[in-house]
Amino acid sequence: MAQHAFIVPADLPGPSGGLTYNQRVLAQWRASGLDVEEVAVPGGWPNPSPADRQALAQRLPQHGTVLIDGIIGSAAPEELARAAAAGTEIALLIHLPLPAESGLSPEERQRLAGSERAAVHAAHTIVCTSSWARDDLQARYGLDAVAVAEPGVDAAALAAGSAAPRLLFLGAVTPRKNPLGLLQALGGLTELPWTGVIAGPEGQDPGYAAQVRAAAEALPEGRATVVGAVGGEQLETLWSETDLLVLPSLAETYGMVVTEALARGIPALVGAGTGAQDALCGDAEGSRAGLPTPGDALDPHDPRAWSARLQEFLSNASMRQQWRGAAQAHRARLRTWSHAAQDLRTAIEW
Structure with missing residues (x-):
């Protein structure tokens, strides 16, 4: 049996940034020779059945040190507490604080917050994937020590773009990611040349996804495509065809698609006050400090502000070139997955 275990969800619909993060750090650790077992546990996390929780309870004590994805661990505080009392060293990796998800009723939000509060106090170490998430967890649960291990990104070829500027939304089609707000912002810009693509899994909230498809179909033919x-x-x-990434998320831990865009020299327009703004600009004291902003961050609740900024981008070739140049400057200084894996390993002392 491996010295360490990384417990991850087996049934979470994807693709998603959290799943990608888990797989990439695991690959880096194994390449470096770290003895770690991936333990994929089934269940409807973060809303597990009693059987799901029992299966987790049986796995936790089998390893001396465990890193557990927050979508599981934050929903199973009693299981974490029992395993910790029995001697298992538990680190909790939180990609997104559970109550920060959109579309929750007040009762659901309160229940998830209570569960996560108990979980973070049961674990020995708390790690998250952005400064935004760290600040949220500290404020929400009164935590002192929360480590940060930001994602990395792979090198990629520069995007060529398109003749008419191509706008890309890439992420789960959910209220939190807010593609409906984006389409609303674009509705008054049909006299300008552009095309848009909404790409991402639609299974998490089929009703909302249907609204997004209807809004895209209501635009002139060929303007917005949901794929x-x-x-x-x-x-x-x-x-390769994209000129601007658009991510109007209401809440975002980091937004790995932002650095994936920058790796291709593509600027981004993101939700202000979210972790995506950190991904866009980089750490104020990090390798990208002092570089011009490769895009902008706007209030995701204000479609008029998004419409005005998009109108400026679409009608101003000089601005598009300036943002692209800034994106290429950031491209040369992005973190790699080896950096992410080492930061996480340091945080959990493996």
């Missing part, structure tokens, strides 16, 4: 989840060559083709 569902993408990967492989289809995703690379989308990236």
Whole structure:
């Protein structure tokens, strides 16, 4: 049995940034020789059944040191507490604080917050993937020590873009990611040349996804296309044709798609006050400090502000070139997955 275990969800619909993060750090650790077992636990996390929780309870004590994805661990505080009392060293990796998800009723938000509060106090170490998440967790639960291990990104070829500027939304089609707000902002800009693509899994909230498809179809034909989840060559083709990433999330821990865009020299327009703004600008004291902002961050609740900024981008070739140049400057200084894996390993003392 491996010295360490990384407990991850087996049934979470994807693709998602959290799943990608887990897989990439695992790959880096194994390449470096770290003895770690991936333990994929089934269940409807973060809303597990009693059987889901029992299965987790049986796995936790089998390892001396455990890193557990927050979508599981934050929903199973009693299981964490029992395993910790029995001698298992537990680190909790939180990609997104559970109550920060959108579309929750007040009762659901309160229940998830209570569960996560108990979980973070049961674990020995808390790690999250952005400064935004750290600040949220500290304020929400009164925590003192929360480590940060930001994601990395792979090197990629520069995007060529398109003749008419191509706007890309890439992420789960959910209220939190807010593609409906984006389409609302674009509705008054049909006299300008542009095309838009909404790409990402639609299974998390089918009702909302249907509203997004209807809003895209209400625009003039060919302006906005909803393509569902993408990967492989289809995703690379989308990236190569993109001129601006648009991510109007209401809440975002980090927004790995932002650095993936920058790796291709693509600027981004993101939600202000979210972790995506950190991904866009970089740490104030990090390798990207002092570089011009490769895009902008706007209030995701204000579609008029988004419409005005998009109108400026679409009608101003000089601005588009300036943002692209800034994105290319950031491209040369982005973190790699080896940096992310080492930061996480340091935080959990593996």
